[in-house]
Amino acid sequence: MPYEPTAAVLNNIRNTISNYCIALDTKQFPLLHSVFTKDVVCDYTAVSPTNPSIIGIEKFLERIQIILEGRITQHALSTQRLEVVGNEDEEVICNAMTYFTANTFTTEEGALNHVSVFGYYVDRLREVDGKWLIFERKVHSFHPRIKNSSSIAPSPGY
Template identity: 35%
Template sequence: MSSPNPVDYFAIQNTLARYCIALDTKDFTLFDQIFTPDVDAIYPFRSAMKGAQELAAAIEQRHHRLTHITSQHALTTQMIEIDAGGTKASAVTYFTGIHFGKGTWQGKEVTAWGKYVDSLVLVEGEGALPGARGRWLICRRETVFMGRLGEEGVMDGE
């Protein structure tokens, strides 16, 4: 592989953004476009998950009970580094996730913030951003929560 081009950075950003869209739309089938099949994942609610299917199932189960909320996950400060060979990358991305209550919790919200610490690999196949050398998928993710603020009941109650 040749060294990275600027479009590779945009392709990585698209992969990371797709995760937020998957969470907010609760479309966990998108995980196949975000993570490698054998991804290693560490989340505050469950460590040492292996594989995109296990990760999707765990997050879907966690969000399944959250039918009484809507959410908006946003990515902010970000640093992406692609290795000299152009096939591996690392990214640290700060995020904010706001969860808005419905029904009994209408008008209430809870906000979580933290960072995603990701390792990515370049893979061949369809779905690449035009101009990128391929698709970038996360092969390792650690989600680090740095704080929460708001009405915690939004996350628990009907």
């Protein structure tokens, strides 16, 4: 019999994907343990060519903290498709596609630098102890990064 996800299951999946952005933007990196499985496989080639394949949550935590050192980020999620497949007799998987905009800010030599990336995540999630976690992620970018600099001083929040 095909698995029919409840509204609570779909909300759990959406929250998992959202918690990724919240963890990065607030620098609450331990929150990523509630986003990814221990053995997650991530492909970030589209947005970070020097970090193409990341295997395992601990390696991901190590790399993301280095990548975001000295940077402020703001992620926004928009269009999303969730497809839950499987049946009650086998493992149920969610295939998710979620559009994102990621803005990164740095200050160097008195200038505020801003980079925007527009893309989408292709995630595969499974239920682990009642929580839906990402076990596979591939990041896609719609175009090259958009970058600009400004001599305007950053606000006190930066």
